[in-house]
Amino acid sequence: MAASDSEGERLQKVLARVGIGSRRSCEDLIAEGRVTVDGEVAILGRRVDPETARIAVDGAPVGVRPDLVHLLLHKPVGVVTTADDPQGRPTVVQMVPDEPRVFAVGRLDVDTEGLLLLTNDGELAHRLTHPSYGVEKEYVAEVEGVPTRATLRRLREGIDLDDGPTAPARASLVGDAPGGSAMVRLTIHEGRNRQVRRMCEAVGHPVRRLVRTRIGPIADRALAAGSWRELTGDEVRALEVAVADPTT
Numbered sequence: 503m504a505a506s507d508s509e510g511e512r513l514q515k516v517l518a519r520v521g522i523g524s525r526r527s528c529e530d531l532i533a534e535g536r537v538t539v540d541g542e543v544a545i546l547g548r549r550v551d552p553e554t555a556r557i558a559v560d561g562a563p564v565g566v567r568p569d570l571v572h573l574l575l576h577k578p579v580g581v582v583t584t585a586d587d588p589q590g591r592p593t594v595v596q597m598v599p600d601e602p603r604v605f606a607v608g609r610l611d612v613d614t615e616g617l618l619l620l621t622n623d624g625e626l627a628h629r630l631t632h633p634s635y636g637v638e639k640e641y642v643a644e645v646e647g648v649p650t651r652a653t654l655r656r657l658r659e660g661i662d663l664d665d666g667p668t669a670p671a672r673a674s675l676v677g678d679a680p681g682g683s684a685m686v687r688l689t690i691h692e693g694r695n696r697q698v699r700r701m702c703e704a705v706g707h708p709v710r711r712l713v714r715t716r717i718g719p720i721a722d723r724a725l726a727a728g729s730w731r732e733l734t735g736d737e738v739r740a741l742e743v744a745v746a747d748p749t750t
């Protein structure tokens with residue numbers, strides 16, 4: 503239900519808090535009819551409950567809930583993505599603050615390093631991992647041997663794995679590595695178990711090292727293994743745009 507005249511927070515205040523602009527410029531956005539609340543164009547003076555309102559600027563959803571956190575971790579090798587490990591190995595949730603409790607969005611194998619999102623935003627996590635939204639994940643793999651152009655084409659067109667063919671992907675050689683190996687950049691938009699390792703293995707180039715370098719619009723070359731940071735407001739909005747429902 504919409505917050506009445508006296509309930510909730512002023513819309514421009516909520517928008518300013520999440521970094522859309524100053525209160526004044528947010529008032530201008532509202533006056534220009536560029537802000538919607540629950541799908542309806544908002545008018546100046548509108549109050550909202552930031553915990554429940556679906557707010558969008560120029561059609562792009564704005565994450566305004568103060569209770570939500572979105573962390574970006576550079577998972578090192580040897581750390582598991584599950585919350586508890588029966589073998590007692592370190593877990594990704596131990597690498598970030600305990601409060602508020604967050605969970606990993608999707609998973610990386612224990613041997614894979616690179617970017618992993620952790621959040622308590624269930625709706626965003628669901629969309630980011632659901633195949634129908636097709637969010638891209640980019641990996642750089644060091645593989646044994648040097649794949650030919652024909653092999654890269656096979657990786658792009660789809661590989662028959664034991665759980666079915668892979669969807670079209672992007673694959674390119676980014677350089678040779680020492681010891682008869684090569685660096686391959688692979689961009690996929692599925693999240694099947696050990697998918698990149700299995701794709702490379704299937705074309706005769708087992709993976710020696712695998713790093714996830716991008717999740718949709720989120721990349722950070724400067725984030726060292728074992729470090730984490732909060733996503734910026736712009737990054738959260740970019741993720742929300744990446745998984746926005748085109749029908750709403």
Ligand code: URA
Pocket residue numbers: 609610611614695696697698699700712
């Ligand atoms: N593909 C893999 O093989 N492993 C991962 O952790 C992610 C994608």
